[in-house]
Amino acid sequence: MSNTVIAPSILAADFARLADSAAAVEGSADWLHVDVMDYHFVPNLTIGLPVVQSLRKATTLPFDCHLMIADPARWAAQYAEAGAYNVTFHAEAATDPAAIAKDLRAAGSRAGLAIDRDTPVEGYLDLLPHFDLLLIMTIKAGFGGQAFIPELLDKVRAARRHIDTGHLELRIEVDGGVAEDTIAACAEAGADTFVAGTAVFGAEDPAAAVRRLRALANG
Ligand SMILES: O=C(CO)[C@@H](O)[C@H](O)COP(=O)(O)O
Numbered sequence: 001m002s003n004t005v006i007a008p009s010i011l012a013a014d015f016a017r018l019a020d021s022a023a024a025v026e027g028s029a030d031w032l033h034v035d036v037m038d039y040h041f042v043p044n045l046t047i048g049l050p051v052v053q054s055l056r057k058a059t060t061l062p063f064d065c066h067l068m069i070a071d072p073a074r075w076a077a078q079y080a081e082a083g084a085y086n087v088t089f090h091a092e093a094a095t096d097p098a099a100i101a102k103d104l105r106a107a108g109s110r111a112g113l114a115i116d117r118d119t120p121v122e123g124y125l126d127l128l129p130h131f132d133l134l135l136i137m138t139i140k141a142g143f144g145g146q147a148f149i150p151e152l153l154d155k156v157r158a159a160r161r162h163i164d165t166g167h168l169e170l171r172i173e174v175d176g177g178v179a180e181d182t183i184a185a186c187a188e189a190g191a192d193t194f195v196a197g198t199a200v201f202g203a204e205d206p207a208a209a210v211r212r213l214r215a216l217a218n219g
Pocket residue numbers: 009011012033035066140141142143144145146175176177178195196197198199
């Protein structure tokens with residue numbers, strides 16, 4: 001059975017019709033990726049806890065919340081309490097990532113650690129046993145629709161080696177510019193979890209786009 005997870009990013013959806021956008025990929029997607037940006041950690045502002053709480057009631061898809069926020073120690077567990085399946089925060093914004101991961105698990109979600117474009121992954125590999133997912137950005141965090149940066153797959157390769165050698169149970173997620181022409185390279189590098197915004201919600205048929213991405217990831 002395939003281990004592949006496809007997580008459409010609602011950043012590329014119509015924000016006036018978020019529930020309809022979620023419904024469009026129910027049955028084809030595995031998770032719904034929810035980008036939370038606070039205009040401090042990144043220069044963009046999207047949605048926060050009240051929207052996540054409301055949207056949680058509107059779809060059965062598990063939420064993969066990606067917190068691009070300056071103070072994850074203060075907010076992350078509240079997304080778990082709001083019903084997120086997975087909550088990922090940025091290594092660059094955390095003074096004690098393992099403590100936040102512990103809080104997330106105690107609050108009932110899985111814990112994810114995100115590494116932005118300019119952050120080497122090596123300094124965080126020893127923390128991975130505290131996490132369920134490692135998100136490696138394949139763009140600079142902050143905006144959808146950017147061009148995929150293939151050089152960043154070296155971080156995926158390094159993380160995959162470390163995870164497999166250490167027999168760790170951890171997903172590797174890639175996010176940014178993941179599309180039909182880039183997803184196979186991400187899978188080959190060792191990613192098993194794929195965020196795609198424009199490639200899904202920019203397509204005429206989002207569910208068909210998810211199916212195509214899954215087929216390409218699975219080779
Ligand atoms: O976290 C982010 C942006 O910072 C992403 O989740 C984007 O939403 C990906 O969008 P596409 O590159 O797939 O359009």
